[in-house]
Amino acid sequence: MWALCCQRLFSKTLRNPSLSLAFKSPPFLALQPPSLSHSPSMASLQHVCTAPLARAAFRVRAAAISSPPARLPKSDPRVLLGLSEEQLRQLSLDLGQQSYRGKQLHDLIYKTKSKEIPQFKHLPQEFRDALVGAGWRVGRSPVHHSVAAADGTLKILLKLEDNRLIETVGIPAEDKKGSVRLTACVSSQVGCPLRCSFCATGKGGFSRNLKPHEIVEQVLVIEELFKHRVSNVVFMGMGEPMLNLKSVLEAHRCLNKEVRIGQRMMTISTVGVPNTIKMLASHKLQSTLAVSLHAPNQQLRETIVPSAKSYPLDALLHDCEDYFIQTGRRVTFEYTLLADINDKAEHALELAELLHSHGRGYHVNLIPFNPIEGSEFRRPYKKVVLAFVEALESRKITVSVRQTRGLDANAACGQLRNEFQKNPLLDSPSTSLMDESNLLPELVSCAR
Numbered sequence: 001m002w003a004l005c006c007q008r009l010f011s012k013t014l015r016n017p018s019l020s021l022a023f024k025s026p027p028f029l030a031l032q033p034p035s036l037s038h039s040p041s042m043a044s045l046q047h048v049c050t051a052p053l054a055r056a057a058f059r060v061r062a063a064a065i066s067s068p069p070a071r072l073p074k075s076d077p078r079v080l081l082g083l084s085e086e087q088l089r090q091l092s093l094d095l096g097q098q099s100y101r102g103k104q105l106h107d108l109i110y111k112t113k114s115k116e117i118p119q120f121k122h123l124p125q126e127f128r129d130a131l132v133g134a135g136w137r138v139g140r141s142p143v144h145h146s147v148a149a150a151d152g153t154l155k156i157l158l159k160l161e162d163n164r165l166i167e168t169v170g171i172p173a174e175d176k177k178g179s180v181r182l183t184a185c186v187s188s189q190v191g192c193p194l195r196c197s198f199c200a201t202g203k204g205g206f207s208r209n210l211k212p213h214e215i216v217e218q219v220l221v222i223e224e225l226f227k228h229r230v231s232n233v234v235f236m237g238m239g240e241p242m243l244n245l246k247s248v249l250e251a252h253r254c255l256n257k258e259v260r261i262g263q264r265m266m267t268i269s270t271v272g273v274p275n276t277i278k279m280l281a282s283h284k285l286q287s288t289l290a291v292s293l294h295a296p297n298q299q300l301r302e303t304i305v306p307s308a309k310s311y312p313l314d315a316l317l318h319d320c321e322d323y324f325i326q327t328g329r330r331v332t333f334e335y336t337l338l339a340d341i342n343d344k345a346e347h348a349l350e351l352a353e354l355l356h357s358h359g360r361g362y363h364v365n366l367i368p369f370n371p372i373e374g375s376e377f378r379r380p381y382k383k384v385v386l387a388f389v390e391a392l393e394s395r396k397i398t399v400s401v402r403q404t405r406g407l408d409a410n411a412a413c414g415q416l417r418n419e420f421q422k423n424p425l426l427d428s429p430s431t432s433l434m435d436e437s438n439l440l441p442e443l444v445s446c447a448r
């Protein structure tokens with residue numbers, strides 16, 4: 001029986017990597033094969049284990065034999081953040097606990113926002129030990145630095161497990177009814193390989209894609225620092241979401257289902273990567289697609305966005321039409337206004353014509369350039385921006401101008417991280433740099 005038990009455990013372990021560490025861990029080694037003379041049942045096998053840890057470990061293995069392996073993501077199989085309640089319940093069963101422990105785990109991760117398994121105080125010690133022993137971790141990263149701007153915008157640098165830094169931004173705002181809306185602007189990659197000419201992230205180079213939990217945790221850290229629920233998520237931080245679509249979709253699912261942010265409250269922004277808009281459309285999400293256009297014709301676009309060479313404007317707009325047809329969601333076009341490059345009234349008229357020729361309900365969001373160090377570009381004057389707006393509106397295009405938030409906090413995406421990377425003296429962790437004297441009084445309570 002003992003030999004059979006071990007054999008079945010071993011084959012389970014091969015199929016379920018979450019068990020392999022537990023199999024090698026000390027409590028397992030503490031289990032001694034009982035005397036084979038009286039061929040014990042499972043219950044009597046458990047009885048011969050006297051150390052509490054060994055008993056817990058035995059229950060883990062007994063449960064592993066009797067239940068199917070948890071369906072866990074292959075990318076990082078021992079990170080709790082990102083798992084659904086169902087997966088956490090299955091994990092609890094696999095570790096010899098009752099299913100309701102999975103619900104408790106879910107609350108600890110997504111509501112209490114505990115960062116370490118030892119902080120799961122109201123779970124039994126033996127369960128915490130089993131989780132740690134099997135190599136599980138929550139998957140949260142420490143805040144390395146944060147800077148608050150006068151308008152309440154908070155820019156945060158997170159230090160990932162491999163010591164890489166990513167930016168995430170919390171943007172509080174009051175809606176028309178006076179209640180506070182908190183937007184999380186999340187990164188999808190460490191850096192970006194697409195190198196748009198005006199973007200600090202592009203200038204900082206590319207390291208790697210973010211894993212789903214590294215995207216989700218950005219929202220949790222903003223909720224934690226502001227002590228307020230995040231209402232909106234925009235995938236407009238560092239990186240190109242469409243180059244990391246699988247992780248972005250997994251993070252989107254988790255933010256929607258586990259963190260409970262409505263799909264309509266989320267926006268995925270892309271400069272355009274061939275075939276990916278079609279893929280996204282096939283998921284029929286109720287989220288907004290924002291396409292960073294920046295020019296009304298192919299020739300000018302290629303000078304601003306080098307990657308545009310592989311994705312002609314006509315094909316890009318065709319895919320946007322398709323997104324609208326598939327999802328019923330209006331596509332937004334982002335247009336960064338660069339003085340004397342793409343900000344003339346004739347550019348606006350050409351843009352209106354281009355959009356009308358591709359038919360559907362589009363909206364243009366103008367972003368006056370946020371100056372970045374060493375850039376040859378300039379921000380246009382306000383009157384130029386207003387003339388651009390008027391020209392678009394005269395051609396019946398709905399348009400908004402993005403308010404520049406947090407200008408004094410290295411506002412342009414990727415700038416704060418670049419500062420830290422080039423100046424090693426700055427590169428020391430700061431616990432709380434939330435300087436409330438910098439905040440507008442009405443936002444202090446929200447940002448606390």
Ligand SMILES: C[S@@+](CC[C@H](N)C(=O)[O-])C[C@H]1O[C@@H](n2cnc3c(N)ncnc32)[C@H](O)[C@@H]1O
Pocket residue numbers: 198199200201235236237238239240241269270271290291292334335336367368369370371372412413
């Ligand atoms: C940082 S990108 C990330 C999402 C995606 N890669 C994209 O380009 O849409 C989000 C938006 O920020 C804009 N952006 C980047 N750097 C900027 C700057 N210095 N000034 C104004 N807008 C900027 C981009 O044009 C894009 O519309």
Ligand code: SF4
Pocket residue numbers: 192193194195196199200201202203237238239240271292
């Ligand atoms: S604007 Fe977007 S796609 Fe272009 S370099 Fe920056 S992050 Fe990458």
